[in-house]
Amino acid sequence: MGPAATNAPVSNPAATRHRIGKPDPEPTREVGCLVKEAAGAGGRRTSGWGWRGSNFLTRIVSVKAFSEHPVARSPDLQIGQRVVPGRAVPEPAGAEEWLLVGKALVAQVRREYGLPASLDTLAVGWTNVDGLESRRFIGGSRAPRARAALPNAAPHLQAPRVNHQFVDHAEQDVGNAFLDAVAGARADVRAYHWLRIYVTKASGPCSACAQGLDNRLVAPGVLGQLTQRFPDLTVTVAWPQPGGKLGNMILQNGERLW
Numbered sequence: 001m002g003p004a005a006t007n008a009p010v011s012n013p014a015a016t017r018h019r020i021g022k023p024d025p026e027p028t029r030e031v032g033c034l035v036k037e038a039a040g041a042g043g044r045r046t047s048g049w050g051w052r053g054s055n056f057l058t059r060i061v062s063v064k065a066f067s068e069h070p071v072a073r074s075p076d077l078q079i080g081q082r083v084v085p086g087r088a089v090p091e092p093a094g095a096e097e098w099l100l101v102g103k104a105l106v107a108q109v110r111r112e113y114g115l116p117a118s119l120d121t122l123a124v125g126w127t128n129v130d131g132l133e134s135r136r137f138i139g140g141s142r143a144p145r146a147r148a149a150l151p152n153a154a155p156h157l158q159a160p161r162v163n164h165q166f167v168d169h170a171e172q173d174v175g176n177a178f179l180d181a182v183a184g185a186r187a188d189v190r191a192y193h194w195l196r197i198y199v200t201k202a203s204g205p206c207s208a209c210a211q212g213l214d215n216r217l218v219a220p221g222v223l224g225q226l227t228q229r230f231p232d233l234t235v236t237v238a239w240p241q242p243g244g245k246l247g248n249m250i251l252q253n254g255e256r257l258w
């Protein structure tokens, strides 16, 4: 696995800058992915990893120049109220807003399917892929599925392990629902597109779902399979941690970037 889950704001270039000074085994990599995520969020196209080379600093500066800056404004504590079914999800700028957006999305799923607040695991995905911005991709583990008829997507992604404990997870459903939606809309997934997944699991994705993200020699889990299907797509997975923190991982083309 990559670095431990932290409270680092995702898609947040200021956090990127803050982290530059911190000791880290792979500082360039983590900065790069966050910058890339921010660039994608701002609608800029990026192409592969070419920019990690000589123009890397130029990129950071240009991303900072147009992105929202958390120092310039405090978190929007009302952002959850702007999460409206059938509409695009508002852009969360940092960890606090991410948590509010994620909680609002999950609350809407619980309301829609009559699931109690304590019944986990649920996951909700959303994307900026053209034509799919208002969609929600819903996932649930066995417990909520035993209580409610959550949507069933085609089984494009399969868990790499057969043990009962590691199959049919919420992240897998979200990935499959996304794949169904992309196919149904004949959508073109480009380099500036992202899929975001909020999971109600304090420990984040399990080792089977995340399998292969740091090791190409093993069979990829559902997250690795998903991101290998769309090598340019940036997938962010986030989850609430104790103490109001946000865990997150950023994935691309079968690898964990952060």
Ligand SMILES: [Zn+2]
Binding pocket: 166, 169, 170, 171, 205, 206, 207, 208, 209, 210
């Ligand atoms: Zn899992």
